[in-house]
Amino acid sequence: MNGQARAIVWAQVRTMLNYFPKSNKSGLVFGIAVGALWYGLWSVFAFAAMTVLSEPGDPKAMTLILSGGLLLVFLYWQVIPVLMATAGASLEIRKLRVYPIPHAQLFLIEVMLRITSSVEMLILLIGVGAGLALNPRIPFWAPLALVPFIVFNLCFAAGTREILTRIFARKRIREAAVFLLVLCGALPQLLIMSGEHSRLETFVRSYNAPWTPWSATALVAQGGTALVNVFVLLGWTTLAYLFGRWQFERSLSFDADAERATTTARNPGALASALMRWPSALFADPMGALVEKEIRSLSRAPRFRLVFVMGFTFGLVIWLPIAGRGEAGIGMMSQNYLTLVCVYALLLLGDVCFWNTFGFDRRAAQFYFVAPVRFGTVLLAKNVTALFFVLLEITAIIAVCALLRMPVTGLKLLEAYSVTLVISLYLVSVGNLTSTRNPRPVNPEKSMRSGGAGQMQALLVLVYPVAGIPVFLAYAARYAFESELAFFLVLAIASAIGAVVYWVSMESAVAAAERKREEIVDRLSQGDGLIQG
Amino acid sequence: MDQAPAIAVRELRKVYGAKAAVDGLTLTVPQGCFFGFLGPNGAGKTTTIRMLMGLAPPTSGEIELLGLRMPSHAVEIKKQIGLVPDETLLFDHLTGLEFIEFVGRMYALDRKVARDRARELLALFELSGSERKLIGEYSKGMRKRVAMAAALIHRPKLFLMDEPFEGVDAVGARLMKEILLDQVRHGATIFLTSHVLEVVERLCDRVAIINDGRLVIDESMSALRSGSETLEDIFVRVVGAERHTEMLDWL
Numbered sequence: 001m002n003g004q005a006r007a008i009v010w011a012q013v014r015t016m017l018n019y020f021p022k023s024n025k026s027g028l029v030f031g032i033a034v035g036a037l038w039y040g041l042w043s044v045f046a047f048a049a050m051t052v053l054s055e056p057g058d059p060k061a062m063t064l065i066l067s068g069g070l071l072l073v074f075l076y077w078q079v080i081p082v083l084m085a086t087a088g089a090s091l092e093i094r095k096l097r098v099y100p101i102p103h104a105q106l107f108l109i110e111v112m113l114r115i116t117s118s119v120e121m122l123i124l125l126i127g128v129g130a131g132l133a134l135n136p137r138i139p140f141w142a143p144l145a146l147v148p149f150i151v152f153n154l155c156f157a158a159g160t161r162e163i164l165t166r167i168f169a170r171k172r173i174r175e176a177a178v179f180l181l182v183l184c185g186a187l188p189q190l191l192i193m194s195g196e197h198s199r200l201e202t203f204v205r206s207y208n209a210p211w212t213p214w215s216a217t218a219l220v221a222q223g224g225t226a227l228v229n230v231f232v233l234l235g236w237t238t239l240a241y242l243f244g245r246w247q248f249e250r251s252l253s254f255d256a257d258a259e260r261a262t263t264t265a266r267n268p269g270a271l272a273s274a275l276m277r278w279p280s281a282l283f284a285d286p287m288g289a290l291v292e293k294e295i296r297s298l299s300r301a302p303r304f305r306l307v308f309v310m311g312f313t314f315g316l317v318i319w320l321p322i323a324g325r326g327e328a329g330i331g332m333m334s335q336n337y338l339t340l341v342c343v344y345a346l347l348l349l350g351d352v353c354f355w356n357t358f359g360f361d362r363r364a365a366q367f368y369f370v371a372p373v374r375f376g377t378v379l380l381a382k383n384v385t386a387l388f389f390v391l392l393e394i395t396a397i398i399a400v401c402a403l404l405r406m407p408v409t410g411l412k413l414l415e416a417y418s419v420t421l422v423i424s425l426y427l428v429s430v431g432n433l434t435s436t437r438n439p440r441p442v443n444p445e446k447s448m449r450s451g452g453a454g455q456m457q458a459l460l461v462l463v464y465p466v467a468g469i470p471v472f473l474a475y476a477a478r479y480a481f482e483s484e485l486a487f488f489l490v491l492a493i494a495s496a497i498g499a500v501v502y503w504v505s506m507e508s509a510v511a512a513a514e515r516k517r518e519e520i521v522d523r524l525s526q527g528d529g530l531i532q533g
Numbered sequence: 534m535d536q537a538p539a540i541a542v543r544e545l546r547k548v549y550g551a552k553a554a555v556d557g558l559t560l561t562v563p564q565g566c567f568f569g570f571l572g573p574n575g576a577g578k579t580t581t582i583r584m585l586m587g588l589a590p591p592t593s594g595e596i597e598l599l600g601l602r603m604p605s606h607a608v609e610i611k612k613q614i615g616l617v618p619d620e621t622l623l624f625d626h627l628t629g630l631e632f633i634e635f636v637g638r639m640y641a642l643d644r645k646v647a648r649d650r651a652r653e654l655l656a657l658f659e660l661s662g663s664e665r666k667l668i669g670e671y672s673k674g675m676r677k678r679v680a681m682a683a684a685l686i687h688r689p690k691l692f693l694m695d696e697p698f699e700g701v702d703a704v705g706a707r708l709m710k711e712i713l714l715d716q717v718r719h720g721a722t723i724f725l726t727s728h729v730l731e732v733v734e735r736l737c738d739r740v741a742i743i744n745d746g747r748l749v750i751d752e753s754m755s756a757l758r759s760g761s762e763t764l765e766d767i768f769v770r771v772v773g774a775e776r777h778t779e780m781l782d783w784l
Contacts, residue, residue: 003644
């Protein structure tokens with residue numbers, strides 16, 4: 001690493017050390033706990049992989065297992081960030097571009113930062129490598145084959161990220177790109193539905209063809225000395241490097257301002273205008289004005305638009321495989337397909353509607369503190385806006401389901417709406433607390449979230465199940481009593497408890513906001529560092 | 534000796550959607566010149582300076598800085614440029630000292646040299662008392678001062694400055710002006726945008742005014758002073774800003 005790269009790393013370390021004393025201690029502890037639990041879970045998987053691979057088993061079986069495992073690693077590394085609309089940490093190129101830094105140096109750092117989008121896979125591969133190293137059948141040098149495989153994944157992820165970031169910086173093309181992603185996701189399902197499943201099966205079975213990067217890695221990592229496998233592995237790594245570098249260069253010359261300006265602001269149509277004006281007809285000011293402002297601001301934020309569109313398109317497609325299955329377990333999931341998609345949409349919307357409600361429009365937070373409005377009214381307006389968008393999202397999901405002629409009964413509709421709204425009630429309650437206790441400035445122009453996908457999944461694993469406990473109890477009641485009435489009765493009780501939880505959290509959030517107003521404004525006015533993550 | 538101009542732009546154009554932010558700008562700034570680049574809000578000043586800094590690629594046209602073409606010689610050019618950019622390019626979570634040292638190291642200064650110079654520059658800009666304070670906690674004027682201190686660390690030949698005096702108090706502005714004049718006396722070139730016309734009138738050798746992306750005046754200050762008009766009069770006349778404002782009834 002040369003002096004400039006070292007200086008960037010040094011400045012980033014200083015940034016983190018400077019930020020540490022100012023960070024929210026409870027938020028930090030929670031973050032560390034969530035991280036420890038999540039990555040601990042992956043360490044267990046890594047240990048399991050090590051145990052399995054350290055046994056000198058049948059080489060053919062091990063090749064199949066290793067190829068399949070490495071394919072899953074590749075898919076996780078490349079697909080999960082897209083699924084979560086998250087890009088991981090990356091260099092703040094806008095700030096570094098003014099300095100005389102060779103592009104190769106910047107690319108090197110950027111590639112290293114791709115690790116942040118899939119730390120889980122690195123942990124897993126360390127376990128795989130350790131297992132192979134302990135296996136007496138395999139030569140000591142063989143596990144080193146995992147190194148080019150990691151480089152391949154890092155470079156490929158860097159290239160993909162650059163493409164997605166540029167696409168999502170373009171108005172309208174961004175929404176079209178989501179539909180394209182949806183089509184890609186829907187392709188396997190469409191093949192199955194069109195009776196072309198044999199072609200799909202052939203394709204899936206060829207996962208361990210020796211020309212694939214995962215199979216070549218699996219063969220070399222077991223001590224295979226066939227030069228062709230080594231060439232295949234290095235060839236893929238070189239191609240991924242060239243792809244990543246090419247896309248990085250394109251991003252360096254990309255002018256996001258120009259792209260944003262290419263589509264000038266237009267007056268919204270009659271329907272859009274009515275959608276934005278309804279709060280003023282329903283609520284007296286300042287509530288009406290606040291909700292209207294929130295709806296306008298959020299609907300114009302690229303990140304919000306992206307996750308909203310993903311909710312009723314991508315969400316439907318990725319859960320489609322379970323929709324038509326009749327087996328026990330999966331059969332139950334397929335019956336609740338609509339509700340499942342709606343809850344997935346809540347996961348996507350969580351970042352923009354619940355957890356950090358002041359982060360997107362940080363200047364407005366300052367205004368709210370000086371305007372003659374009760375802070376509780378501001379929070380309530382934000383919550384009403386969140387629930388409005390949740391309702392809109394569910395309606396969009398149902399509309400798409402109806403278009404696809406999926407069986408949607410009245411009862412299922414009622415279930416989807418009520419379950420999602422009850423979970424939302426708990427989420428806004430928690431969100432009010434996190435928004436006032438741990439506010440973070442977020443750039444609304446960035447469509448892709450810069451945090452790692454792992455953090456989002458940790459939230460999925462930890463926070464959402466907790467918020468979903470009351471709903472889970474409703475399903476348990478339905479199962480135990482085989483009664484829809486029991487289900488909706490428990491759901492009604494859950495919503496009554498939710499209302500109390502909401503009231504308590506609102507009181508606490510308002511008190512915290514009044515007490516920490518200076519800190520909140522200060523935190524929300526902080527700019528980016530060298531690395532956004 | 535025949536020196537290449539510090540800045541030479543030809544038919545520079547930057548189009549955002551249907552609007553040309555900069556439209557056919559041709560400009561030459563000789564070395565050792567204190568050049569003021571003026572214009573009303575949205576005239577294209579910041580877009581021009583962003584193109585000169587290499588932050589925004591031009592739609593068409595040519596840029597040559599210190600005799601080298603952009604973007605083909607971007608790294609060599611950037612090594613010789615000192616930037617006072619808009620505030621968004623500062624790093625809020627670094628202290629003033631750390632930021633200046635970091636910038637020095639970006640220009641390939643030895644780490645110890647960068648740190649020593651950073652301390653000296655902080656003292657020169659009267660920021661030593663805020664050495665441990667984060668830039669995010671600085672006032673607007675302090676942010677401008679730290680940005681200018683960082684721009685000086687590698688002794689550049691050309692300074693590109695976007696509103697360097699914005700939000701700076703009178704004492705700080707006086708200090709900054711003295712330092713800039715001293716740099717020009719030592720052969721550096723300064724290209725600055727500013728809305729403070731009095732400062733431009735007092736400091737600059739040459740002034741260009743841009744309006745709606747087009748160059749409307751490019752004159753030496755002495756030629757502009759030869760008439761009876763002040764720079765403000767000329768500015769208001771050429772950008773067509775003399776409008777009748779009617780008071781609102783309710784106001």
